Amino acid sequence: METKYDHKQIENKWKEHWYRDNIYEAVDFSEKPKKYILAELPYPSGPYLHAGHMMRYTVPDVYSRYLRMNGYNVMYPMGWDAFGLPTEGYALKMGKTPQEVTEDLAKGYKQSAQDFGYGIDWNREITTSDPKYYKWTQWLFLKFFENGLAVQEKMPVWWCKELGVLAEEEVLTGKNGEKISERGSYAVERKMFKQWVLKIPEYAEKLIDGLKETDFPDYIKTAQINWIGKSIGAEVDFKSEDNPIRVFTTRIDTIYGASAVIISPEYADLYNFVSEEHRGEVETYVKAAKQKSEMERTTIQKDKSGVFAGTYVLNPFSGEKCPVWVADFVLTTYGTGAIMCVPGHDQRDHEFSVKYGLEIRQVVKPIDGENTDVLKEPFTGYGISINSGDYSGKTSEQVIKEMTDKAEKEGFGKFKINYKLRDWVFSRQRYWGEPIPVVYRQDGTLEAVVDTKNVQEVQEKLPVELPYTKDYAPSENGRAPLERLVDWVQTTDKNGNPAKRETETMPTWAGSSWYYLRYCDPKNENAFADPEILKYWLPVDKYFGDGGHTTAHLLYSRFWHKFFYDLGLVPTSEPYKWRMTGGLLLGADGQKMSKSRGNVIDPKELVDYFGADACRLYLCFIGPYDETYPWDDHGVKATKRFIDNLFLLKEKVSSEVSAGLELEKDYNLMVKKVTEMCEDLKMNTCVSEFMIFANAAKKASSINIEQWKGYIKLLAPFIPFVAEELWHEINNLTGWDKKNSVHLQEWPKFDASKLTENTLTIPVQINGKVRAEIELDRGADEQSVENLVRNNSDVIKSLDGRQIKKLIYVKDKIVSLVV
């Protein structure tokens, strides 16, 4: 295509100046007000940033450039989340070590971010796999350890032989309901393993409460609240000759309707509740359930199954005998692993009871007295208790309180809050991650490598460096690869006795849980960050990231932050003030980009061919940030054409006083709108405004030089290279001086007096339909407008003799007639 400028030459020239002089520097303690704009850091997994990254980082870059020109001290940092599976996977594929590829990939990513002209302060670049960085990841981990929030627990975890242990969040449900790994789509199964876990449920309440302090959009708040899954209820014992069975319920008030107590197949002392005669049957069932759990237990089974255990327990309120059943729809990992089955008032219990012929009894009736048939359909709402002894006639809320109190007083139960949020499995049987800085003493007990408060010890012994090895591939047996480095594993404890190092490593999430803190003070060797500097920069003002991270990364890092806040390590109780989730960029065919489909967009090719500015402008123009779009070559061509036209418009610029008069309104309106839209992050409509002005300017006889300068400044955040070029040209700046960069200039202002005209045309509606237009003076009074309307020929024609019953005049906007 024909082009009016040599984008390569322009880009190379300005890139060189900008980054050498670090014009996008974020200054600690600057007098200017600060803005911390953050976009999730990428994990290096290819030689160049991919198209999705461009989509993720361009709008935040435009926004931070806008803020910088508006007088803010802006930090828009970038780093590389190099530890973890993506980079390790890439290294395995390339037959190199992760260390080697990380260095190359980080270089390539940095280069591509600069090719795109991102306004990043590169003095703050970080890499999570850099020992200087993960020294502090380890130190922070030890804070959790010292405070009992990082512990080892034997627990069922997702496991697959390709990847080892996976976190709940790394497992997805496949097309047929089978569980697969997020990465690689391998079949996963449940296994019992001793695992490091972070006790995030201890912060469940604070994580819910803290949302109030943020300006997150509601859908993100709700997603987090739902994920945490708070349930208020009670635990109650059903007595037996042996130990009682304790159940968790949110509806203790329905206990008179309990037809059974159901325990999960993995229930700890299950066989205490199985009679001799039912033992065989139960064993078969438990075995089958286990099989299922190892294969595809979670295949969506609306179909419930279970077996009678042959024994009975006593309902603590009614004193009735209650049969004990075993069923795999009851989860071991939630509540107590046992439930009371109330078929009249719970959907699942209803299905189960219908299938096995258990008694269905109504113990709550709707408050409005409507008839319900619990035999057909359970009634799950609150209402009035019936058939419930002394409790009958009282409201559900009342009964819940009274029953819980009684259970507590008499010692057979208690008030209880449960959360769906589980312990965060924090160890991985992989090589490429932060070594967990703990040793096993000879007696098998654990010891932290250092006392985090002992400054000298920290400097001497952290980080526990990940030993270099070419033999880093995951083990067939799922054991940690570091176990194979026998010499490394051997160490000593604090007392000089032989000890063994922990060989498991932290998950990818570790480094990214606190990276936004490190950006504030990235080179600090004595602390993860200086408290005073953190106080200056925190919280993050705007956080842009991936939709998939709403319940994983975003929750994790809030958890870390809140814990650090409790320790007095960070100055704010929340890390992020505001969050926006970005959409995806699809291939031109509307499908997710993938090599197998052959629809992958290569940003390097695009930048080479169209230039960075055209690509940036297209990504802004394509639509709102949080939506998903297919790539469209025609779209970039259009933005490229727009930039080309700037080089034609340039010829019309004049410094004559009379120049550009006809554009005054267009220009001022554009400044006003673009300013407001940038504030609202509506970059797509900003581009429309630029085009509208260009269209008007094309028709105008001349453009005033001041208008042109303002236009270039408005364009600067969007097309930084061309803007810099045009700025230097119009100002006759021949050499480079940082302070003359367009990106450090002040944002244009608009003249409100140029926006309004004295006469305007407004529509006249008759019964809701526009029938005429009238011309009037701005601010005209109702009487004069009515005269205009009544004498308007179109109105007279449309009225066709009918009388005006009512006239509504919205000043300077519209006239509405009712006839």
Add this chain to the structure above:
RNA sequence: GGGCGAGUGGCGGAAUGGUAUACGCGCACGGCUUAGAACCGUGUUCCGAAAGGAUUGGAGGUUCGAGUCCUCUCUCGCCCACCA
């Protein structure tokens, strides 16, 4: 099954309760070209020759006035999924 979000031209999309379809793509016609590409100009929601009429997934409602607010309903997307 639950939660959240969204439905506007052939397409991406725009619209503080106040002239729906801005801006761009595509398309059509014209110009420039030996020709094509590129570029430039004009037009382009639909029906209709026009006058006019219809139109924001569908059905109701509130209002002088609804894409926007309320109720019901359909479809799609994302997240979660037996959490007692």
